[in-house]
Amino acid sequence: MQRVAVVGSGGAGKTTFCRELGRRTGLPVIHLDHHYWRPHWTPTPTDQWRKTVAELAAGDRWIMDGNYRSSLDLRLERADAVIILAFSRWRCLVGLLRRWWTNRGRAVQADGCPERLDWKFLRWVWRYPIDSRPLLDAALVRYADTVRVVELASPAVARSFLRELPA
Template sequence: MKKVAVFGNAGGGKSTLSKRLSEMTGLPLYVLDKIQYPSGDTEVSEEEYQHIHEKILATDRWIVDGFGCMETLWLRLKEADSLIFVDLPLYVHFWWVTKRLIVGFFKPPEGWPQKSPVLKSSLRSYRVLWLCHKYLTPKYREYIQQVQSSKSVYHIRSTEQIAQFFESIGNKTNFKDRAST
């Protein structure tokens, strides 16, 4: 596990999972929302984002959290040696977006750029939930089926499987040392 793509629908806990995995493995973490929206609501140009994304993929060790854009998504999934697809039931994603909205008024959500407009970003997440579930999630499922023999694939379908994932990673002896070689 040297190049890890963490992806899935909004509100699935990808940022929290990615941060914890980075801490456990020593792999550098790149949060796409922070790259695309460095000051919260101001987006970098598409060319600048793609250039930064390209530089990340050219390195030999990374965890990339998030969607980015369609042009970079499939490149990243192809380049990754490990895929973590957070595919929880839609109601869980919806509830966690709601929880993030409420908590976000008191402290910035995990993985979000500083000064992010919590209400506006949450409303965008609500719009994305159904669209992703209907159109992109089936493509993700198809993709991981196609590549499961050539990549490490972690298809997380329940909140219990998140804990099991970390337990399995934690049980690997000297995982941090092996991840850096």
């Protein structure tokens, strides 16, 4: 694994997982939130976003943390592995609430974007298995010959996966 895309619902713990995966593999971690969000939660325009992701994905070695459907194809074209944190929606909501409580008022997702919690995001997390996961699965079918897919069904399985990697 030299180019790894890590995806999953908000609140699944992608950032924490990627940080540990990067520590164990020596691969640089790219947090897509830091590149997508501008101050005050302003999104990067789609054409510029796709250009940014294409440049990031052109690297030889990386772990990319994030979903962003509009640029998934660019990451999958270059990835040799995709790790899906396929945790229950309840687990993701708990993770989201924990993150919000721990980081409230601090800009940890991206510069100038203090941690927030709103109904739109909660709804997206709740509906991820219905709305977003089928689109991810359809995209992965197109890259089945070139991308290894690892699906981790719970935090315990994710921890076990990381423990089995050489430190």
